[in-house]
Amino acid sequence: MVIYSIGHKNPDTDSVCGAIAIADLENQLGNETIPCMQGELNPETKFVLKKFNVSVPKILTDGEGKKLILVDHTEVSQTVNNLGKAEIVGIIDHHKLGDITTSTPLEALIRPLGSTCTIIKQLYNFYDKVIPKEIAGIMLCAILSDTVIFKSVTTTLEDKKVVEELAKIAGVKDIKKLGMEMFKVKSAIEGTSIKDLVLRDYKDFDMNGHKVGIGQLELIDLSLIEKIKDDLYEEIKRMKGEGRHSVFLLLTDIMKEGTEMLYVTDDSNIIKKAFNKKPEKKSVWLDGVMSRKKQVVPPLEKAFS
Ligand code: MG
Ligand code: MG
Ligand code: MG
Numbered sequence: 001m002v003i004y005s006i007g008h009k010n011p012d013t014d015s016v017c018g019a020i021a022i023a024d025l026e027n028q029l030g031n032e033t034i035p036c037m038q039g040e041l042n043p044e045t046k047f048v049l050k051k052f053n054v055s056v057p058k059i060l061t062d063g064e065g066k067k068l069i070l071v072d073h074t075e076v077s078q079t080v081n082n083l084g085k086a087e088i089v090g091i092i093d094h095h096k097l098g099d100i101t102t103s104t105p106l107e108a109l110i111r112p113l114g115s116t117c118t119i120i121k122q123l124y125n126f127y128d129k130v131i132p133k134e135i136a137g138i139m140l141c142a143i144l145s146d147t148v149i150f151k152s153v154t155t156t157l158e159d160k161k162v163v164e165e166l167a168k169i170a171g172v173k174d175i176k177k178l179g180m181e182m183f184k185v186k187s188a189i190e191g192t193s194i195k196d197l198v199l200r201d202y203k204d205f206d207m208n209g210h211k212v213g214i215g216q217l218e219l220i221d222l223s224l225i226e227k228i229k230d231d232l233y234e235e236i237k238r239m240k241g242e243g244r245h246s247v248f249l250l251l252t253d254i255m256k257e258g259t260e261m262l263y264v265t266d267d268s269n270i271i272k273k274a275f276n277k278k279p280e281k282k283s284v285w286l287d288g289v290m291s292r293k294k295q296v297v298p299p300l301e302k303a304f305s
Contacts, residue, residue: 003033004066008073010202011037013045015072017142018116028129036060042200044186052137072116074098077204114159115146121162136169148254149179152291187219194231207304210245216292218252233262240264259289273303
C-alpha cells in the first residue's frame with residue numbers, strides 16, 4: 001500500500017521539502033511514497049521549488065485509510081484530519097514531542113537539530129543512498145530557512161556540516177546569498193492578505209488545556225510591516241475570538257536578531273511569567289528571540305503549567 005509523507009498545517013519550507021526528500025529516500029528503498037502537504041505553498045517554498053525545478057506536492061488534508069509518514073511535527077493540532085483512522089508508519093521531526101500516539105509500532109526519528117531535512121540527510125547516509133541534485137538543493141534551502149541562515153539558536157554543528165555537503169551536491173556556490181534571496185522573498189508582503197500573513201507560519205498548541213496560537217513572520221526589516229501592524233493585531237484578536245486563550249504573533253527581525261511579539265490573551269501575566277518582561281499594551285520586544293520552538297514555546301508552556 002502506498003505511503004504518504006506529509007508535514008504540518010500551514011506548510012513551511014522544511015515540512016514540504018522534508019516530505020519530498022523522505023519520499024525520494026523511501027522510493028529508493030522500494031517503499032512507494034507520495035509527498036503531500038496540508039495547504040498551499042508559502043511564497044518562500046514556492047521560490048525554492050521553482051529554483052530547483054521540483055514539482056509541487058499534492059494537497060492532502062484527511063488521513064482516513066492512509067499510511068502516513070509525518071514530517072516536521074508530532075502535534076495533533078498540526079496534523080491531518082482523521083489521524084485516528086490513519087496508520088502512522090513513520091515520524092521524522094526536530095520539535096518537542098507532541099501529543100500524537102499510535103496503535104501500531106512505527107519508525108520514529110526525532111533529533112534536536114536545526115531542521116527535519118538535516119535528519120533526512122543523515123538517513124540518506126545511513127542507507128547509503130544518493131541524493132538527487134535538485135532534492136539536495138531544496139533540502140539545503142529548508143535548513144537555511146529553519147535555522148534563519150544559521151542565526152537561530154536552534155542551529156547545530158551538524159546543520160552546518162550537512163549544508164556544506166548539500167551545497168556541493170546541488171552545485172550551490174554562495175550559501176549566504178541563496179539564504180538572503182529566500183528571506184527577501186519571505187519578507188515580501190505585497191499582494192498577501194492580512195489573514196494569510198498571520199497564517200503564513202502559524203501553529204496551534206495545547207498548553208495545559210488552553211488553546212494557544214503562535215504565528216511568526218521572519219523579516220529582514222520590521223519597518224516593512226509598520227503600516228499594517230494594527231491590522232495584524234486586529235486579525236489575531238479575531239482569531240482569539242474563535243476559542244483560543246491567547247494568540248501571539250512573532251514579528252522577527254532577522255538582522256536585528258530579536259522579535260516584537262504582538263499578543264491578545266485572557267491573562268497578560270502569562271507573558272510576564274514566561275519572558276520576565278512587562279508587556280506594553282499590545283506587544284513586547286524580546287531581544288535575541290528568533291526561535292518559536294526553543295525560545296517561545298517552552299517558556300510559555302511553563303507559564304501555563
Ligand atoms: Mg516547520
Ligand atoms: Mg522544521
Ligand atoms: Mg520556522
